[in-house]
Amino acid sequence: MIRLVIVEPEGSYNVGFISRLAKNFLVDELYIVNPHCDLEEAKRFSAKGIEYLERAKIVNSFDEAIKDVDLKIATSSIADNRGDILRKSIRPWELPKLIEGKRIALIFGRESVGLTREEIAKSDLLLFIPGNPEYPVLNLSHAVGIVLYEIWKSKGENRPTVSSESISLIDKYSRDLVNLIKNNEEDEAMYIALKRALIKGVLDEEEARTVIRLLRKLYVKLTKKFE
Amino acid sequence: MIRLVIVEPEGSYNVGFISRLAKNFLVDELYIVNPHCDLEEAKRFSAKGIEYLERAKIVNSFDEAIKDVDLKIATSSIADNRGDILRKSIRPWELPKLIEGKRIALIFGRESVGLTREEIAKSDLLLFIPGNPEYPVLNLSHAVGIVLYEIWKSKGENRPTVSSESISLIDKYSRDLVNLIKNNEEDEAMYIALKRALIKGVLDEEEARTVIRLLRKLYVKLTKKFE
Numbered sequence: 001m002i003r004l005v006i007v008e009p010e011g012s013y014n015v016g017f018i019s020r021l022a023k024n025f026l027v028d029e030l031y032i033v034n035p036h037c038d039l040e041e042a043k044r045f046s047a048k049g050i051e052y053l054e055r056a057k058i059v060n061s062f063d064e065a066i067k068d069v070d071l072k073i074a075t076s077s078i079a080d081n082r083g084d085i086l087r088k089s090i091r092p093w094e095l096p097k098l099i100e101g102k103r104i105a106l107i108f109g110r111e112s113v114g115l116t117r118e119e120i121a122k123s124d125l126l127l128f129i130p131g132n133p134e135y136p137v138l139n140l141s142h143a144v145g146i147v148l149y150e151i152w153k154s155k156g157e158n159r160p161t162v163s164s165e166s167i168s169l170i171d172k173y174s175r176d177l178v179n180l181i182k183n184n185e186e187d188e189a190m191y192i193a194l195k196r197a198l199i200k201g202v203l204d205e206e207e208a209r210t211v212i213r214l215l216r217k218l219y220v221k222l223t224k225k226f227e
Numbered sequence: 228m229i230r231l232v233i234v235e236p237e238g239s240y241n242v243g244f245i246s247r248l249a250k251n252f253l254v255d256e257l258y259i260v261n262p263h264c265d266l267e268e269a270k271r272f273s274a275k276g277i278e279y280l281e282r283a284k285i286v287n288s289f290d291e292a293i294k295d296v297d298l299k300i301a302t303s304s305i306a307d308n309r310g311d312i313l314r315k316s317i318r319p320w321e322l323p324k325l326i327e328g329k330r331i332a333l334i335f336g337r338e339s340v341g342l343t344r345e346e347i348a349k350s351d352l353l354l355f356i357p358g359n360p361e362y363p364v365l366n367l368s369h370a371v372g373i374v375l376y377e378i379w380k381s382k383g384e385n386r387p388t389v390s391s392e393s394i395s396l397i398d399k400y401s402r403d404l405v406n407l408i409k410n411n412e413e414d415e416a417m418y419i420a421l422k423r424a425l426i427k428g429v430l431d432e433e434e435a436r437t438v439i440r441l442l443r444k445l446y447v448k449l450t451k452k453f454e
Contacts, residue, residue, distance in 0.1 A: 152357065181444040214405065
């Protein structure tokens with residue numbers, strides 16, 4: 001369960017964009033603590049995420065927004081400072097294994113000043129998105145997007161696969177083609193390279209079929225020559 | 228070298244946010260093709276990325292924006308469609324190993340309609356950011372942020388690379404071979420499929436060279452037939 005908590009947002013466009021991102025990455029709950037901007041105006045930027053904005057829970061305090069979760073993750077655009085334990089932070093790609101199976105709150109602070117030290121202290125972890133050391137400060141909604149993307153990614157997309165029949169056809173035609181043009185044993189490497197590159201490179205069955213059609217056409221054309 | 232190419236952006240805020248992201252993730256060049264919005268207004272959203280906006284290269288055509296790069300990566304918010312080879316796409320986390328050591332253009336389309344099929348066809352690869360299957364359509368600048376973050380994250384890892392010369396040779400011979408055997412416009416898909424599969428599939432320069440040698444031999448053999 002992912003709850004997105006936005007603390008005292010100042011820009012309507014950010015609230016709108018965050019609602020859209022909530023829909024893009026299927027967040028479970030959106031909480032807004034004491035908004036400092038016009039939520040009606042935010043709708044202009046929410047696109048199909050407007051449903052998230054309309055049913056967002058508007059609360060008056062930080063404490064209310066972080067109730068009933070297992071893990072509270074604060075975020076900051078300030079990297080770890082020497083000697084400041086409160087600022088020790090994790091990176092977005094470390095999140096997935098930490099949050100698995102948990103009810104979590106992802107907490108983002110104000111555009112101007114972020115989260116207070118007190119708010120960070122009330123959270124369990126602090127997350128920082130690395131970037132240009134001279135200016136890693138992302139706009140609020142862009143930080144939200146990156147964190148949600150990283151979590152979504154870890155859920156594992158079901159990538160389409162290539163059938164074993166197509167793999168063996170790629171093998172067969174690579175073999176046949178190389179046999180037609182090879183001059184010596186070293187040319188055998190061409191068969192290995194072509195076969196492997198294609199097997200690794202084709203994204204799905206359809207792309208595999210298109211490549212096989214090409215290999216077959218090349219083969220037919222070349223063999224006709226010797227008839 | 229990373230060139231960020233924004234094609235006919237319609238929202239000033241997106242151009243501003245993208246300039247800020249260019250600074251957050253140290254993009255090398257920002258190109259804007261034929262902007263359909265107010266670039267002065269964009270400055271309101273660029274924060275310390277304003278320098279990128281001020282020295283952005285404004286060009287009149289897509290072709291001008293993709294000149295002098297090794298690898299052109301188009302992006303789309305439309306996932307792979309059945310039967311449409313042009314829409315086969317890679318994921319952001321697959322980018323780092325494909326672009327290492329190369330001059331690349333990351334190309335983002337219009338907020339309303341994205342990139343045209345012609346623009347995608349002129350690019351080498353197509354990238355899609357996965358999300359809620361019912362609504363994966365990210366706002367433009369948020370998509371930019373996620374792709375730049377993913378590239379930034381990967382920096383520092385040493386992986387073998389494929390030279391830009393090899394990429395253009397794979398492109399050339401894929402083109403030449405398909406020209407020799409194509410019967411109709413649909414066969415054009417074979418060129419896209421072969422080129423992309425090989426560019427994605429070859430692991431290093433040596434593997435690439437071996438595949439190119441094979442493609443060249445096939446081509447020579449086929450053309451001799453018609454002498």
